[in-house]
Amino acid sequence: MIRDNERMPIDRERLIADLRDIGIEPDDVVMVHASLRRVGPIEGGAATLIDVLAEVAGTVMMVLGADDDWWWVNDRPEHQREALLADAEPFDALTTPAESDVGALAEVFRTTPGTLVSDHPEGRFAARGAHAEALVADPPWDDYYGPGSALERLVALDGRVLRLGADRDTVTLTHHAEYLADVPAKRRVRRYRRIVTPDGPVIRVVECLDDSNGIADWDGEGDYFAGLLDAYLATGAARTGRVGGARAELLDAPHYVAFATEWLSRHLRPFS
Numbered sequence: 001m002i003r004d005n006e007r008m009p010i011d012r013e014r015l016i017a018d019l020r021d022i023g024i025e026p027d028d029v030v031m032v033h034a035s036l037r038r039v040g041p042i043e044g045g046a047a048t049l050i051d052v053l054a055e056v057a058g059t060v061m062m063v064l065g066a067d068d069d070w071w072w073v074n075d076r077p078e079h080q081r082e083a084l085l086a087d088a089e090p091f092d093a094l095t096t097p098a099e100s101d102v103g104a105l106a107e108v109f110r111t112t113p114g115t116l117v118s119d120h121p122e123g124r125f126a127a128r129g130a131h132a133e134a135l136v137a138d139p140p141w142d143d144y145y146g147p148g149s150a151l152e153r154l155v156a157l158d159g160r161v162l163r164l165g166a167d168r169d170t171v172t173l174t175h176h177a178e179y180l181a182d183v184p185a186k187r188r189v190r191r192y193r194r195i196v197t198p199d200g201p202v203i204r205v206v207e208c209l210d211d212s213n214g215i216a217d218w219d220g221e222g223d224y225f226a227g228l229l230d231a232y233l234a235t236g237a238a239r240t241g242r243v244g245g246a247r248a249e250l251l252d253a254p255h256y257v258a259f260a261t262e263w264l265s266r267h268l269r270p271f272s
Contacts, residue, residue: 039245050108161256188208
């Protein structure tokens, strides 16, 4: 058996060919979710993959989130949160690392010269290319995956979602469909975050649909994000192939959101 670290490194030309084979075109706006481990060793590492993505597509976008050692504060009673955050490291859009759960590639993308980053401690995205500024500028503070969000803008630009060996529950665009779905009594949350401002650190409250534990119940097993993706892939609407060693799927963003909105409306029910 050949282990991951025993594979021959993948060169730039192979990555370009694989991405073009799956259907990426020069004017595409592409949101990427990738597992570097599953893609396999790359000559030049993650920086090469980012460079190739930017060359093959017109605009590349990734979700970053923000590293937050104080996340636990928002599990405490709301009246305690502001005091607990008094000494927290404030979020800074330019320096706070990406959330570790979104994968190592996102942090390399964030720190690559020329990448633009949105200023939001929860719904932070990064983009580079022709439509980068249009995607990440002036994000809505509340409901940052809903109307006016980078996700809505991706759909408006007829964007695509590229999954490179990502886990089944990894399609951030599903959060936008949660706002559009006809589901009664969607669960909402209030989070307190300490952030950098020109006048010094302040604590602000973010209100949004619950993008951590789900907006509603469903009758399937596990995370409904994975169930939804399986249902979408079963329609045959996605382009599939391989990029390096990873299974790759290319989704049309407007079509996926329309499908996801209808699927969530049928399968989710208010929390009991």
